[in-house]
Amino acid sequence: MRIGLLTEGGYPYLSGETRLWCDRLVRGLGQHEFEIYALSRTERQEDEGWLPLPPQVDRVRTAPLWTTEAATDGRTPYGRRARRRFADCYGDLAATLCAGGVGDPATTSTEGSALEADRFGNALYALAELARVEGGLPTALRSETAVRALERACRAPGARRAAREARVPDLLAVAAHLERALRPLSLDWYEDDALGAVDLCHAASGGAAALPGLLARHFFGVPLLVTEYGVRLRAHYLAAPDAPPAVRALLAAFHGRLAAETYGRAAAVTPGNAHARRWQERCGADRAKLRTVHPGMDAAPFTEIGEAPECADPGTVVWVGRVEPAKDLVCLLHAFAEVRAAEPGTRLRIVGTPAGAEGAAYLGHCRALAAQLFPDEAEGPHTVGDNPVSFEEVGGPELPTLADAYGSGAVTVLSSVVEGFPAGLVEAMFCARATVSTDVGAVVEVIGGTGLVVPPRNPRALAEACVALLRDPARRARLGAAARARALELFTVEQNTTAFHDLYLEIVSHTPVRRLVLDGAGEPVPFAAPAESHIPGRWAGPAPRAVPRGGPSWATGTTRTAGGFPAAEGA
Known part of the structure; x- marks a missing residue:
């Protein structure tokens, strides 16, 4: 099968938290094909280069989270209808962060705040759909429209105290953080020849790495597997201890909502230990989806x-x-x-x-x-x-x-x-x-x-x-x-790769066939894309291409082959 491996600040780069276990996983599962979708954190990380990649890695696509975009004049560069839609979607997302009684988003998720959780998810996917149509969101997320929508949510009746106390510098700081966190919405990875063509998305961590998996599931129905050896939400709680209380509260609410959405939509969640599992359960993860898989280390x-x-x-x-x-x-x-x-x-x-x-x-x-x-x-x-x-x-x-x-x-x-x-x-x-x-x-x-x-x-x-x-x-x-x-x-590495291989098979076996292959007359061709067509070496010949869905190309990432060179058209 074809696996889309989603990483943030790790594999395939030489530095990062996930580089070692991801490399061992990919090398240990030579019977599968892998496509790497990597988000880099710093320019230095990109300059250091990649680890040597095994032959089962077909393609690597990268996108930076560290770039500083050019300043804007504060206006949203869309038409009137698109601006209104962006303001509504972003306002709904901001309202879920300021909702009265939220306090700790993990607490509300476990206590059954399904309405706010659905509102957050709907706003997130609506922003992603707008990004596909308009060619991305970075400028809109940095615009005055976004800051004003966040301010209205904080001043709305019923907003919690921490949100009401937010001042203009706090709102600007929160808006800037949300812009960076939502950059994966504007990538060109959500096409038929990218994440739409994989059988399974495997996110190597929560947070930004899981966002492309959520969108692949939303647009194409691709199942998502999330692995966390260090809970990303916990890291956000510990970050920026000197930030103003309003900033900390709003960002904690955002990351808590995102974690709950990720755990809720994932087909399976694999904590690396019981400590991470307790965090995930506290944040709303369904116990039936949790499978503890210890990290694999070379003995x-x-x-x-x-x-x-x-x-x-x-x-x-x-x-x-x-x-x-x-x-x-x-x-x-x-x-x-x-x-x-x-x-x-x-x-x-x-x-x-x-x-x-x-x-x-x-x-x-x-x-x-x-x-x-x-x-x-x-x-x-x-x-x-x-x-x-x-x-x-x-x-x-x-x-x-x-x-x-x-x-x-x-x-x-x-x-x-x-x-x-x-x-x-x-x-x-x-x-x-x-x-x-x-x-x-x-x-x-x-x-x-x-x-x-x-x-x-x-x-x-x-x-x-x-x-x-x-x-x-x-x-x-x-x-x-x-x-x-x-x-x-x-x-050991062996127990780790065996556990993930079994999980891959289990998840895909419960996922309906999504790609429809048509003949010259436009009729469906049963069994036209057999599973063995993805075995490395392509001994069964090239697999027929799926029916294209079309859509604009609004690329902001980089596509490379496994060797590190720019990919040819259709690679």
Whole structure:
């Protein structure tokens, strides 16, 4: 079958959250054909290029979400009827964000606000239909008409308090955010030779990535599968903490409504863990549609370390990950001070690279704290010397690979205060290492009784758990062996691709045939497009083309072949 893989800020680019699991999924499902529809987040991401693509990827179409459009004079560049229709549709969408009693959109969706949910969906699809007819919406979404429609919704009787308190700068900020979020409505992907020709849309995340899937379902009846390993709505709630309350409330309402619409229209939703599943249920996802599919990770690089009988240094505690405040290395350093007092010969290896400028500043703070906690053992504030705490990166002479980092110690620690799916924890489990983790995100689900779990921001509990494992080699060995067995059973690439292959078949088997092939006399041709015509290699010959529906070309995206060059006509 032909799969339209929808991504935002990830695959096929070299950087991004979804690039690794999407690449493993596509390579593991060589019996299917894939078309990639990718939204990029930054110019730098596009300049970095793509990952090498396997032969089952027929086409890649990209569109930027980061471009700054030219300023307008505030007018909507449509005819009178189109302007009126845009104002009505945008006003209906804005009204659902300001509806009285909404508060948290997730709460209203679970309490049965079907009327507002339908109104939001109808306004969204009406805007998409207008975009197809008028050649896109970017200018209209940035116009004075949009801002005034948003203002009227905020001032309408019954609007909630946060919306009524919005001032002109707040309205401009919200309108600008909605324009960026709704840019996928103006793409040229919704044609018979694009998303209309795929058998299934698979969105690699919620939010903007799922929007093209919603429109493909609306225009062509293409079924939609949504996968979330990190819930997009949760990320929006945590974003922009310094924004005015009115801006935060209106944007939270929009993303909550969009999440509820996505979950409601999807044929199936696959959370990556129980933590994400609870978020989705809270936002209105039907339990009957939810199928937990754990991320697939490559266990091969960790096989040698995982099968080794002994660790390199039984007196070393290891932390591996991206250095950023959410990882709470400050708590880990204070906990290690207590570990060092109980076990004087213990060492701590912090292995990782800083995440951006904030991570670099946090790393400098942690280095200084390590020198303060162990002043008699350090040569200086930014040198390792004899300090029992070392800050290292993978790729050096002592730690050439990631597996060597986990293998360099007896206990692996996760000290985060915020975590989604702890991929580093799974890597440690592949290496058969005993783990001590904080109870955040999906940690308990991943560990499953094969490691010790303590409350976050509790240095004493973290230290006591580490000391307990350092003093008991037999227990470390038992937990490590159990952890490796659990990881190989639940978190490998093979189980991930098998689960999605089964889901693809199940969804398509319940979807009516949508493409009608006609002969020269205009009569339907039964079985003219057999399933095997899509097998890579095209041994069955080219499939007959579906009946064209026509429609204007209002492209704003880029079409490329799998090799990265502009696609030829009809590619």
